[in-house]
Amino acid sequence: MNDFSELENELKKLRPLSASPELFSRVEQGLTNVTSDDTLSGKVIRPERFRINWLSFGIALGAAAVLLIFARLDLNRSMKNVPVIASVTPAPRVANAMPANQFVPAGVSQIIYHSRDEGLIFPGESAQPVRRVRSQMRETSQWRNPATGASLRVSYPSEQVELIPVSGQ
Amino acid sequence: MENVATDESWRTSFSELAPGLLLFARQWVRSGADAEDIVQEAFVKFWRRNHNVNNRALLYATVRSIALDLIRRDSRRARREAEAYSDAEQAVEPKFEIADESQRLLGNAVDRLPREQSEVLVMKIWNDLTFAEIAETLGISQNTAASRYRYALAALKKDLLPQ
Numbered sequence: 001m002n003d004f005s006e007l008e009n010e011l012k013k014l015r016p017l018s019a020s021p022e023l024f025s026r027v028e029q030g031l032t033n034v035t036s037d038d039t040l041s042g043k044v045i046r047p048e049r050f051r052i053n054w055l056s057f058g059i060a061l062g063a064a065a066v067l068l069i070f071a072r073l074d075l076n077r078s079m080k081n082v083p084v085i086a087s088v089t090p091a092p093r094v095a096n097a098m099p100a101n102q103f104v105p106a107g108v109s110q111i112i113y114h115s116r117d118e119g120l121i122f123p124g125e126s127a128q129p130v131r132r133v134r135s136q137m138r139e140t141s142q143w144r145n146p147a148t149g150a151s152l153r154v155s156y157p158s159e160q161v162e163l164i165p166v167s168g169q
Numbered sequence: 170m171e172n173v174a175t176d177e178s179w180r181t182s183f184s185e186l187a188p189g190l191l192l193f194a195r196q197w198v199r200s201g202a203d204a205e206d207i208v209q210e211a212f213v214k215f216w217r218r219n220h221n222v223n224n225r226a227l228l229y230a231t232v233r234s235i236a237l238d239l240i241r242r243d244s245r246r247a248r249r250e251a252e253a254y255s256d257a258e259q260a261v262e263p264k265f266e267i268a269d270e271s272q273r274l275l276g277n278a279v280d281r282l283p284r285e286q287s288e289v290l291v292m293k294i295w296n297d298l299t300f301a302e303i304a305e306t307l308g309i310s311q312n313t314a315a316s317r318y319r320y321a322l323a324a325l326k327k328d329l330l331p332q
Contacts, residue, residue, distance in 0.1 A: 004322040010275060011294045011325075015266045019187035023205045024180070030213035031179060 060156040067152055071145070072101055103143035103152055112137040120166060130163040182222045183212060189296035190232055192264055196288055197236035201262050211235045225298055226305035233288075233306065278328040286321035293318055 114136040120129040140155040187208065194204040194211075211232040220227055265276045279287060292298040292306065303314040 004319075004326065007322055007326055007329075008294065010271075011279075011290075013268075014272055014276060014279075014295075016188040016192035016295050017201065017264060017266060019183070019191060019208070020201075020205065023187065023209060024183065026205075026209050027179070027183060027212055030209060031216060 057156050057158065060154050064152065064154045068103060068143075071103070071150060071152070101145065101147060103145050103150075106142040106144040106151065108142070109140045110137055111140075121163075123163065129166050131166050133162045133164060135160045135162070179212075179216055186212075186222075186228070186296075189291075190229075192295050193229060193288070193291050194232055194236055195264050196284060196291065197233075197240055199262070203239070207232060207236045207239060225296070226302040229292060229296070229298065229302075229306045274329060275325070278325050281328065282321055282324055286317050286324065289314055289317040290321040 112135050116134050118132040118134055121132050122129055136157065136159050138155060138157050140153060142154075143152045145151070190208045190212070191201070191204045194207040195201070198204050198207065211228070211234075214235070215222075215228050215231050222228070263276070264280070265272065267273045267276060279290065282290065288307070289303055292303045293300075298306070300311045300314045300318070303318075304311045307314065
């Protein structure tokens with residue numbers, strides 16, 4: 001016992017005010033919102049880099065569009081400077097079939113360089129487990145201008161998350 | 170123990186903890202409504218992160234952090250609170266259920282304590298935190314927490330002595 005035991009007892013007799021019923025409702029509402037948020041997201045936290053990859057994808061597409069525009073402008077300019085020369089040689093059939101100065105898709109590749117099994121999870125309120133497999137890959141798209149032989153290649157990293165249903169049988 | 174937001178266990182925990190948490194929050198704000206805002210945000214955040222509700226040091230640290238953030242966010246409020254604290258006799262909403270005159274005097278004396286002493290006193294007396302938990306909440310040593318508690322009691326005793 002110390003010198004303050006009597007004072008401590010007096011202090012403990014002081015009762016703090018109770019919480020209002022409104023506070024209970026507000027907390028309940030807050031927790032309910034939280035629960036629905038969690039359910040919607042399946043309690044799977046999306047990694048930052050996944051979102052960043054979407055950003056990279058957008059930037060890459062933007063860069064590709066700008067490159068295409070510049071390529072067209074350059075070709076137009078160079079075409080204007082070239083004097084028209086009469087030729088008896090028939091133009092190649094391919095060049096006639098394809099509009100000049102136009103890039104056409106030449107190929108798409110997808111290389112998976114890392115794949116990781118992250119184990120079983122229970123998405124949302126589901127009782128059925130699923131296996132989550134995360135794969136990192138690099139996707140490359142290529143375009144080619146048949147008239148000039150110029151090519152354009154856009155490559156970007158991407159990540160894919162697969163949820164594979166697992167049977168307990 | 171894992172918190173599950175969908176069940177009613179939060180209600181039991183909150184019923185037990187709310188009065189002490191509100192009293193703790195009232196140290197930074199002068200109105201009960203503001204204290205309820207702080208406690209609501211803290212409890213929902215705490216529960217959402219599935220923290221163990223027995224980890225009271227973390228729970229009180231959450232309340233304290235949100236209260237300080239609130240004051241920092243609103244400089245006008247901070248000035249208002251500072252002015253209110255500089256004039257402790259100013260009438261504010263009661264924090265306790267007052268039964269008689271001696272309790273009113275005691276409650277007023279608690280209000281006049283320096284913040285660093287009153288927060289230790291509130292956690293110790295009305296929330297039953299140990300000095301270890303108080304120290305963890307405030308980021309101080311257990312000895313410092315115990316000293317502040319003793320200083321608070323000494324100040325109250327001196328304040329309540331008949332003049």
